[in-house]
Amino acid sequence: MPFREGFRKKRHRSKSAGIASAMRLSRYFLPVLKETPSEAQIVSHRLMLRAGMIRQEAAGIYAWLPLGFRVLQKIEQIVREEMNRAGAIEMLMPTLQPSELWKETGRYDAYGPEMLRITDRHDREMLYGPTNEDMITDIFRAYVKSYKALPLNLYHTQWKFRDEVRPRFGVMRGREFLMKDAYSFDIDEAAARRSYNRMYVAYLRTFSRMGLKTIPMRAETGPIGGDLSHEFIVLADTGESGVFCHKDLLDMPIPGEDVDFDGDLEPIVRQRTALYAATEDVHDQARFEAEVPAEKRMAARGIEVGQVFYFGTKYSVPMKATVTGPDGKEVPIHGGSYGVGVSRLVGAIIEASHDDNGIIWPEPVAPFDVAVINLKSGDAKTDAACEELYAKLSKAGCDVLYDDRDDRPGAKFATMDLIGIPWQVVVGPRGLEKGMLEVKNRATGVKEELSLEAVLNRFAAKP
RNA sequence: CGGGGCGUGGCGCAGCCUGGUAGCGCAUCUGCUUUGGGAGCAGAGGGUCGUGUGUUCGAAUCACACCGCCCCGACCA
Numbered sequence: 001m002p003f004r005e006g007f008r009k010k011r012h013r014s015k016s017a018g019i020a021s022a023m024r025l026s027r028y029f030l031p032v033l034k035e036t037p038s039e040a041q042i043v044s045h046r047l048m049l050r051a052g053m054i055r056q057e058a059a060g061i062y063a064w065l066p067l068g069f070r071v072l073q074k075i076e077q078i079v080r081e082e083m084n085r086a087g088a089i090e091m092l093m094p095t096l097q098p099s100e101l102w103k104e105t106g107r108y109d110a111y112g113p114e115m116l117r118i119t120d121r122h123d124r125e126m127l128y129g130p131t132n133e134d135m136i137t138d139i140f141r142a143y144v145k146s147y148k149a150l151p152l153n154l155y156h157t158q159w160k161f162r163d164e165v166r167p168r169f170g171v172m173r174g175r176e177f178l179m180k181d182a183y184s185f186d187i188d189e190a191a192a193r194r195s196y197n198r199m200y201v202a203y204l205r206t207f208s209r210m211g212l213k214t215i216p217m218r219a220e221t222g223p224i225g226g227d228l229s230h231e232f233i234v235l236a237d238t239g240e241s242g243v244f245c246h247k248d249l250l251d252m253p254i255p256g257e258d259v260d261f262d263g264d265l266e267p268i269v270r271q272r273t274a275l276y277a278a279t280e281d282v283h284d285q286a287r288f289e290a291e292v293p294a295e296k297r298m299a300a301r302g303i304e305v306g307q308v309f310y311f312g313t314k315y316s317v318p319m320k321a322t323v324t325g326p327d328g329k330e331v332p333i334h335g336g337s338y339g340v341g342v343s344r345l346v347g348a349i350i351e352a353s354h355d356d357n358g359i360i361w362p363e364p365v366a367p368f369d370v371a372v373i374n375l376k377s378g379d380a381k382t383d384a385a386c387e388e389l390y391a392k393l394s395k396a397g398c399d400v401l402y403d404d405r406d407d408r409p410g411a412k413f414a415t416m417d418l419i420g421i422p423w424q425v426v427v428g429p430r431g432l433e434k435g436m437l438e439v440k441n442r443a444t445g446v447k448e449e450l451s452l453e454a455v456l457n458r459f460a461a462k463p
Numbered sequence: 464c465g466g467g468g469c470g471u472g473g474c475g476c477a478g479c480c481u482g483g484u485a486g487c488g489c490a491u492c493u494g495c496u497u498u499g500g501g502a503g504c505a506g507a508g509g510g511u512c513g514u515g516u517g518u519u520c521g522a523a524u525c526a527c528a529c530c531g532c533c534c535c536g537a538c539c540a
Contacts, residue, residue: 034489034501035475039533059532114539131540165464165538179540231540240539307540341540375499410500417500428499438499 022394023368025403025415029066032415042238044350045170047359051419053346060167060175067419068346070367072178075345076157078209078364079180086202086261088153088182093132093139095159099125101134105318116161128161133315133337136183140333141321147187150323150333151195155182157342172303172347173240182338187325189312192334196228196310197265199338201255203232203306204268208254210345211362212352214305215249217277228310231279233302236351243302245277246292279304303348306340353443359420360443368401370459371421373413375428377406385437386427389452396460417442425455 031052039056040046048054053068064072080090096118102108108115108127116128129135136154144152157180167175184195200216207214212234219231233243255268276291278284279302288297315321316332325331341348353360363369370393374386383404390402401421403412409428416424426438436449439458450458 031473033474037474038469038476041534056532160540162539166534166536168534173539177540181540304540339540344540377498379498406498408498408500408502410498410502412501413499414501426499430499 021397021399022390023401024390025401026405028401030415030419031065032418040170042169042172042351043354044172044238044347047350047354047418048170048347051359054171060164060173062171062174062176067367071346071361071365072343074365074367075210075349076178076180076342079157079206079340079342082202082206082209083155083180083182085205085257086153086198088155088199088202090156091154092156093129093135093158095129095161096126097129097132097135099127101138101319102127105134105137105315107134114162114164116163129158130160130162131179131337131339132156132158132181133183133311133335134319137315137319137321137335140183140185141316141319144185145323147323147325151184151186151191153182153184153195153198155180155338157181169238169240170347171343172351174343177341178343180340180342184336184338185321185333186335187323187331187333189334192310192312192336194265196308196336197269198261199308199336200230200269201259201261201265203308203338203340204254205257205259206340207232207234207305210349210365212305212345212349213250215243215245215277215302216272216308217243217245217279217302218273218282219279219304219307220281230273230308231304232306232308233279234305234348234352235300235302236348237301238351239301239303241302241304242280242283242299243278244280244283244288244297244299246275247296247298249275249277250298303344303351304341305345305348306338308336308338310334310336354420357414358418361420361422363422366420366422367399368421369399369423370401371416371424372400372402373409373416373424373426374402374404375409375412375426377404379429381432382427382429385432385452389425389427389437389455392456393460396456398459400459423459425459 033050033052036046037049040049048068051067052065053071054062054064057063084090099108102111111130115130118126118128120126140152157178159176160179161176164173164175167173171177182199184192184199186192186195204214214232214234216230216232219229233241249272252272276288312334313332315335322330322332349362349365350359353362361367372386372389372393374382376382386402386404390400393400403416405412420442422442424440424442426440431437431449435451437452437455438447439450439455440447
């Protein structure tokens with residue numbers, strides 16, 4: 001059973017990260033809303049507000065409430081694991097940056113009013129980082145002098161700020177957003193291409209692990225610069241960009257955990273890039289029609305959740321980020337940058353996975369794995385069964401949310417459906433008379449009757 | 464940044480046109496009853512009506528200015 005494996009993996013991760021997993025709803029902070037706040041237009045924004053995940057503090061700026069924060073952390077962790085697997089090295093750069101680096105690359109003026117500029121008490125010009133190419137290049141050039149240190153890929157996950165003219169769609173187009181950005185350094189274009197491929201493959205795995213189907217598409221490079229770029233797009237009707245692609249891209253196999261990131265990844269990449277896929281910015285209708293048979297043509301809308309760039313020596317030349325090659329000659333490095341919109345992914349996943357009752361979290365990113373619903377709080381037998389289940393599941397490292405509130409069953413079902421916990425264990429007097437609990441799957445709605453032992457066996461894998 | 468709209472208890476709204484001292488639903492608190500898909504009854508608490516200035520005997524209501532937020536468009540992880 002695939003979900004058993006999922007639980008086992010997650011359990012170990014939670015333990016090693018030391019995250020407090022189990023929670024009683026009566027002691028939790030979960031401000032769910034029955035009514036939809038009027039400002040929210042798209043479904044993910046509405047559901048995030050209703051499920052008590054976020055609270056807007058200003059246009060495009062959100063506080064992440066406990067439930068939302070848990071999801072954000074799970075997504076960040078998956079991104080981290082796949083980046084590490086691909087050989088990238090994690091670090092952390094500050095949110096505030098000195099303007100000097102940006103003046104050096106000419107981007108201080110080029111970036112425009114989208115960059116939030118700040119003056120400190122000494123009248124020094126600072127900025128809240130919208131991205132980190134300039135800073136990472138500065139760090140790189142300070143320490144790396146030899147081709148022997150290459151390839152190198154450094155990344156961090158940090159809050160960014162882009163002063164969008166018009167923030168909207170909740171966390172999908174906020175001004176402040178959490179982004180994972182990685183930067184690769186290579187001796188020449190061929191080596192940089194291999195770094196690019198590593199990130200490309202890592203991204204295929206990353207989004208797939210979150211239950212998302214993404215398609216890499218040729219894209220414009222924007223103010224970051226460069227000539228080779230792909231956007232990773234989640235198909236959704238509410239997406240901001242129009243996309244055009246070959247339908248076969250929807251069902252391409254995802255590289256497994258055992259993919260060799262030191263090996264040749266070009267076949268995996270080429271398999272996809274051979275087929276037409278482009279966002280509207282670079283779309284060429286004539287080419288689309290020439291390359292893709294009519295029945296395979298797909299025009300849709302999508303949400304960009306990641307982007308990979310190769311930009312060559314765009315930063316290394318002006319910033320003099322050079323290394324000495326094997327021939328003793330000093331050469332500017334070839335760079336690439338690779339972004340994943342971590343906070344945007346929370347919204348994108350909801351857009352891709354919900355129904356009329358609420359969110360349907362894919363298990364790997366769900367804030368809790370299992371909900372225990374006490375149908376009759378105050379009833380001695382029901383309470384005892386729930387307490388036992390709650391204690392044993394938590395002890396086994398399962399992320400369990402126990403609804404121990406004195407409330408109507410309907411209200412409890414509605415809450416759990418809304419916040420999208422993948423599995424609901426329903427404990428009530430009626431079932432207990434037969435020694436049975438009910439296990440409901442949020443995604444399929446399928447209900448099973450199981451004994452307490454069987455429930456424990458399923459969700460609390462043995463040590 | 465152009466165009467449109469909205470700010471009234473925590474949330475959703477009415478009241479504004481036609482000025483007279485703020486109301487409804489949900490939520491919250493107390494009590495009783497209830498408990499397998501967002502319970503019922505009874506009671507209670509909570510609002511400088513976005514801010515400022517002006518008009519008026521009197522402003523949530525009229526006028527002006529400002530601030531904030533949302534939507535459509537142009538721009539963007």
